[in-house]
Amino acid sequence: MNDQTTQDVGEKLKGLRKRYGLSQRELAEKAGLTHGTVSFIERNKISPSIGTMRQILDSIPMTLSDFFSEPQEGEIEFFYSKENLLEVGSGGVSLLQIGQNLNGLPLQILLERYPPGSETASTPYRCRSGEEGGFVIEGEVEITVNGRTRILKPNEGYLFPSHLDHKMRNTGDVDCVIVSACTPPA
Numbered sequence: 001m002n003d004q005t006t007q008d009v010g011e012k013l014k015g016l017r018k019r020y021g022l023s024q025r026e027l028a029e030k031a032g033l034t035h036g037t038v039s040f041i042e043r044n045k046i047s048p049s050i051g052t053m054r055q056i057l058d059s060i061p062m063t064l065s066d067f068f069s070e071p072q073e074g075e076i077e078f079f080y081s082k083e084n085l086l087e088v089g090s091g092g093v094s095l096l097q098i099g100q101n102l103n104g105l106p107l108q109i110l111l112e113r114y115p116p117g118s119e120t121a122s123t124p125y126r127c128r129s130g131e132e133g134g135f136v137i138e139g140e141v142e143i144t145v146n147g148r149t150r151i152l153k154p155n156e157g158y159l160f161p162s163h164l165d166h167k168m169r170n171t172g173d174v175d176c177v178i179v180s181a182c183t184p185p186a
Helices: 003-019 024-032 036-044 052-059 064-068
Strands: 094-097 108-114 132-139 143-145 147-151 157-161 166-169 178-183
Touching: 003 036, 024 036, 024 052, 036 052, 052 064, 064 094, 143 157
Parallel strands: none
Antiparallel strands: 094 108, 108 178, 132 157, 132 178, 143 147, 143 166
């Protein structure tokens, strides 16, 4: 993720927090985080993990997809080239989403890329509802769901209810690439 994307996260989060009339402390408390964490994210001193961003956005509530998308008007698209994919990842993990704005749509499809040592969150997190599933294309990923951990390799996959505690981490020496889907969009 480039510096501009990181800067956009801090600025967007600050604007969103103010739009909801919350102080940094109030948002941090609602999200179960420290005030310092929210402050550092807004000032672009740290790049939040996907799990941390979900915690923050769930407390507003808003999805990662909605946070990173731009309002879209006009004709609905059905086909997407690489330049039309939306980056919704953070903390070193790339999550390329098919579709710019999923507002009102029931499905999110992602091309996930985890560099060696990267993870979705340092501790497991959960989403409000729905399901998550994916298929490992390259590399390997350690996935923990509801206290159970397994390393998945190419041609292996996962499917679980999103409300269960979960996290993913690349324990290998090469990038891990996953094609995934979740309902509703996270």
